[in-house]
Amino acid sequence: MQEPVSGPAVPVGAGEVALSIEAIRKAYGATVAVEKAAMTLMAGEVHALLGENGAGKSTLVKILSGVVRPDAGGMVLKGRPYAPTSISAARAEGVATAFQELSLLPNLSVAENLLLPRLPKGVAGMTSAAGTWQAGAEILARYGLDHIDPGAALESLPLADRQRVEIVRAFVNARHVLVLDEPTAALADTQWLFDHVRAATAKGMAVLYISHRLSEVRALCSRATVLRNGRSIATVELSAATDGDIFEMMVGRRGHAARRAATSTAATLNAPVVLSVSGMAGDTLKDVSFELRKGEILGIAALEGQGQRELFRTLAGLRQPASGTISVDGVAQALRGPSHALRVGGGIAYLPEERKTEGILSGLSAASNIVLPILPSVSKAGLVSGRNERAASEEHAQRVEMSQRYLSFPIGDLSGGNQQKALLARVMATGAQTLLLFDPTRGVDVGTKQSIYAAISNFAEQGGSVLFYSSELPEIVQLAHRCMVLYGGRIFSEFTGEDIDEQALVAALIGHGGAERRASAGVH
Amino acid sequence: MASLTHSTPHRMRRAQPMKLLTSGAGIVFVLYVLLYAIYASLQPSALSSSTFTNLVNNSVPLAIAAAGETLVVLSRGFDLSVAGVISLTNVLMAVYPQEGPFGALVSLAICLAVGGIVGAVNGWLVAILRLQAIAATLATMIVCQGLALVILDAPGGMVADWVSYELTDRLFGVLPISGLFVLAVVLAWLVFKRTNLGLGLYAVGADEQAASLSGISVIKVRFAAFVGAGMIYGLAGFMLSAQTATGNPNSGTPFLMLAFAAVALGGTSLSGGRGGLIGSILGAATLMLLQKVLFSGGVSSFYTGIFQGVVLVLAIVFGSAFARLTGRRTTA
Structure with a gap:
């Protein structure tokens, strides 16, 4: 993990603004993913987007690519308003993205994946197999990937080649702006990617580069915009910023x-x-x-x-x-x-990651959800009465500061925070040490977080262990x-x-x- | 013969017999030939043109219904309305017979239109309103069954003579005419498969998210799948009416389960993205042939269902085991 001392050797192009975004906001329900995000991409530059998990990078990428529409704010592409309503619309305007979670279809061939959604036509308007193969082969050759058979099913490719196909498809569709979201996650050798990124920027393409590998960012990018909690904190010249500066911007000067x-x-x-x-x-x-x-x-x-x-x-x-x-x-x-x-x-008791799919039983009451692991001790002669259930759940609800009045509600109707409290109460109710x-606090509000922290600390003080x-x-x-x-x-x-x-x-x-x-x- | 492999047309460039055999359609084709050999040994007349025509006539409605179902299943959907559309078109044919060749054409148009409308409703409910396919199509199936009962409350009516005679006959004394309808469906499929929409069907079935990120309109593909399927069910109802020459408001009911069985037997993954329409047609033909074989082997017809189910399970197990042996990735 040696990082280069000097800045990038990328020649910045004409210095004309390719894409600027202004005060973009996007919320999913109560969760604000991006708020007041702003950024300017110059033609011919590789611009890094940095931030912690959940800083809003993915949402911003989706907005740029036309997958998600922002609630507020605007974008300007090459001097004209840019508000793509679909991924095809974004491509039509010359903006294309290589997604982190590859957007390729495993059951189709490499060539078909590269050319979707429209394949070359042959006789009577039918897609031409030979034409598709040919066009795919030409694209692969242009990007130095001759070793990939354009006719091979995508799923037969190793992960690194699938990632290359995803990247190449974005290159093919991008005219003005290319977004690369963690493009090197599966690439052992980044030289191939860097060469093509530099070739593209030399022709005036603007590239938005998202990576958590700072050494790569320093090797390739000239400027970086840092996102934190959905806001763009600053845009810096990478040659003028130390790693420490960047980390500090990513996490903020929060008081310890x-x-x-x-x-x-x-x-x-x-x-x-x-x-x-x-x-x-x-x-x-x-x-x-x-x-x-x-x-x-x-x-x-x-x-x-x-x-x-x-x-x-x-x-x-x-x-x-x-x-x-x-x-x-x-x-x-x-x-x-x-x-x-x-x-x-x-x-050992486990609180799973996916609250909705692995955690709650949404039709049952919060009380039932909590006492689930200890049902045998709650039941009498194999039958469980609602009253016993409730009584047994009260003690555990207290440990996580969950209000008693929620216990009889179906858990699916409760807020995410209360659902999470109930699940924590459930793992504690198991009696596991x-x-x-x-x-444990994913997607819950600040107050609930404090209750959960307190419950975890108390559990440990009483001799329990927590990972x-x-x-x-x-x-x-x-x-x-x-x-x-x-x-x-x-x-x-x-x-x-x-x-x-x-x-x-x-x-x-x-x-x-x-x-x-x-x-x-x-x-x- | 690329159509027999499960997806990409480029495979035409280099024929791979192993791949053909391991594809679902290849396995069910071998199964069909084997069964036919048994049939011929039990019943020497099996090789005569009239017996074959009979068999084809019996198989055609299910084969076409399964072909329609395949479109929806490929896009990772379920369509229960197949039973409703067949019942509805069947009673329409029996209650409002249109005589002569021109009348047959009118009837066919009505059947296709009815199926297309039901399919459009399904498409609207599933693709646009995003209801669960199984619930939405269950509802349309029940509505269609109800409509069929309103039109004809008990088995009866007469399908036009021209339809019931000509469409069950043979061309030049050898070719079953009903088989030509299946052929037409296959040809239409081979063309459709080579359109952007056809490829979209496989893409949406494999991964809706990735398909939409690849620029495919998922709504359009889903909607088209349901409309196409509905029209093909209409054709199945038309062919069934030619076969039975009469109307029955419950005539579509047996097709519900058998259509899915034929699709699965033909190597189409019920989780979408893999398979093809030709496999389903062969699957349907195999299920119907099995009935004949059992009958001529002296097995009581009560046992038919058991055998059909066992053959289905064996074909799927054999298919995935064979695929694993030859290193092809099985369906997700």
Whole structure:
């Protein structure tokens, strides 16, 4: 992860504005994804868009590509108002995007994917197979991808080639503005991409480049716009900004959140180990080893898709690791499923990521949702009365500061925050001594967050252990006794107590400055 | 023969017999030939032109209905209205017979129009209002069944003579005329497949999100699939009427389950994006042939359903096992 000292060597084109966006706002229900975002792309420049998870990058990309329409604000493309209503409309105006989650069709051929939605015509207006193949082959050759068979089904390609096809399609459709959203996620060699980006900008194309790899951004881009909480914080010349400056803009000069956990950090360091993972590997995970102690809150910080999902699902027994061992209370265990995980040692309970699909049973009352795991103890002769259910749920609702009056409502009618409280109450009701919480405050309001933090802290003070992943760094800073950063499926670095600092975390998240931490923290 | 593989036309460039065999349509074709061999050994007259014509006439309504259903299934949808449209068009044919060849043409136009209208309603409900396909088409099926009962409350009526005689006859004494209708559907499909809309059908069925990000109008594709399917059901009702020569307000009901069975047997994935219409037609033909084989083997007709179900499961298991052996990726 060596970053170049000098700025990019990209010749900036005519200096004419290609696309400017002004005070763009987009909300999904109560959640504001983008607010007052503004940015100017010059023709011939590669412009980076930087920001944490949830800063609004994806929404902005969707707005530029015509997938999503903004609630307010406007865009100007080459001096004319630009308000695409569909992806085809955006393409017609010369704006095309290579999406992070590839937008290719696995069952069609490479050539068909490149040419959609309109294929070359042959006899009697029918699409011509030979023409499609030919056109596909020409496009692939133009971008130096002769090794890809234009007739091959897309799904037969390795992931890197699929990503290249996605990128090439965007190149083909872009005349004025090209948006590349995490284009190198699956590319081991970036030279191919950089060469073509430079060739395009030399002809006056504006490129918006989104990547969490700062070294790439520095190598390719001239300026960067930083998004935070949906707002564009600043646009900077990359040659004039240090990495530290950029991290600070990404996380903001937030006053250090009160570390309520700090005092108990020392106490947990010598407590007995309740959960121990050693050498776990499989899919994206590579040699993950760590220990979770009694009374400890261990945070996991990671960008999207660094293996955190696999880690949590493995510990919950939802998937089997390819190698490595999991020990609970000192005994090696093969976790067969969530209900088995609940029974081993002090028990492991899992709060899943997707509240709507994996968590709540929306037709049932909040009380039923909470007491679900302890139904046998609530029922009499196999029957469950509403009153018993309610009584049993009250105690657990209190632990998460959930108001009693919500207990009888169908959980689907409650706010996201109250649903999340009920789910947290459910995992606590299981009586498990270890909780796995995957992004426990995702999409909930500030007040609910505080209740959830308090519930987690209390749980740990009473001797429970918590492993939690959060997409929000302040949460980790505030809550965790110890924090591990996952990067590329490995534990990249580890921070303890007062060392848990947002800027240091951000650097580690994108694979910077981890080496010496790793050594000092003693994680392999 | 690219049509027998499941998607891309470019495969014409290099024929791959293995691929043909592992495609759903290839397997069901082999199955059909095997069954026909058994049929011929049980019943020597199986090879005569009149027996074959009979078999084709019996199979055609289901084959066409399954062909229509395939359009919707390919786009990852379900269409239960097939039963309603067939019942409705059948009673229309029996209650309002139009004599002569010109009358037949008028009847055909009415059947296609009725099917097209029902399909448009389905398309509006599913593609535009975004109702669940299974619920929306269940409703239209019930409405159509109800309409059929209003028009004809008990089995009866007479389909025009010209239709019931000519369309079950043979051309030049060998070619079953009803088979020509299936051929027409196949030809129309082969053309449709090579339009942007036809490719869109596979794209939407595989991944709606990616299809729309690729610039395909998902609404247009879905709507077209339902309208096309509805019109083909209308044709199925027309052919059924020629076959039975009478009307029955419940005549479409047996087609509901069998059409889906034929689609699955023909190698079309019920989760969309893979398969084709020709496989479904062969699937329907196989299900009907199976009935004949069992009958001529002296098996009571009560057992037919059991055998059909078992054959369906075996064909799907065999198909995916074979695909795995040859390294082709199975459906998602």
